[in-house]
Amino acid sequence: MKIIFALFLIAFGAMSARADGLESLEVFMRSASSGRAEFTQVVSMPAREGQAARHKTSSGSFEFVRPNRFKFIYKKPFEQSIVADGQTLWLYDVDLNQVTSRKQAQALGSTPAALIASAPDLRALQADFTLAALPDKDGLQWVEAKPKAKEGQLQSIRVGFRAADKVPELAALDILDSFGQRSVLNFSKVEINPRLAADAFRFQPPKGADVIRQ
Template sequence: MKKIFASLLIAGCAQWAWADGLKSLEDFMKTARSGSASFTQTVTAPPRDGQAARSKTSSGQFDFQRPGRFRFVYQKPFEQTIVADGRTLWLYDADLNQVTQRAQEQALGSTPAALVASAPDLAALRGDFTLESAPDEGGLQWVLATPKASGSQLRSVRVGLDGARLAVLDIEDSFGQHSVIRFADMQLNPQLPTGTFSFKVPAGADVLRQ
């Protein structure tokens, strides 16, 4: 009887220890109506033909305003800008001088961006994802988000939070590619410049509509 009680107690303690992840995500979504941070992204492709997996690292600036607006500006090693203005998702490749334009509602759904900026609250997020608290790791609280939609290109996202601040997005897609985005100097609810989430097609750029 004592062993059974001890096992239940340990299991209960483990659940409490993991409960902070969802609470931190809920706090982030409640308190962070906007945000700004620098980021570093490392993308690792799965190994092929016996070769070791290869990683590529990029960095830049990230801003968001909930619900539905965000901006990723990749500065190194290649210039690329992704903007969601609330209606349209824009992707600009500076090297190709090419813009891809998509309807935002169709493009974002079950994506990492929904976790950060698109969903207005945790209840809305649960419409697209199954959310589970995960064990604390590296001084962060974690949530495992799994898309509900069948055929999603996204397999899972682990969200790492430092209290009510977003710290890491650990993303795995259906092709086995692994992407980790680490945010630094996250400022919550800053006064963002007018036009942060506006996009103007650069002169001479080709526009692809999807």
């Protein structure tokens, strides 16, 4: 019996070692009903004639409850909030005191948020993306998602997961748009399935803010 059990553990270990980014994405979507983390984002803009490439760094926090509710709170260098409450996607720029709102169903189909927070399952994602596992890199398991819609502004999205005991840990997002601009988000202090307040994703435009509805 001990020998059989040992062989089972060896076999299970071999199967786990073969897990790739696509499998990690599927497990993450199935198991992580909520989450929160901190992030650092580096946006790299391609060089133009007579100009060097430019880089912009920002940081903040991220929370989600699947499906359809999430928020990115940018704290540095400028304060900005992106909140999806299930019906409306809100963008609030503190410096401009300006709020932009869009119907969420029209805004999130082929976006990075759909990959990690909005879509309910892998099948729903495959309606909007072509998904493929990539080779492991930098200690992470990667999956690439290419939007099926040709008229969008995104060229590809890569999601990196760090292997964990139960649920793969979201580690990175690498987003390339059709203009050659690259955004890389690295996540830290990741919590899976925390209890989040019922009103965590409720957004009320601040008094006096200019509200633009699209």
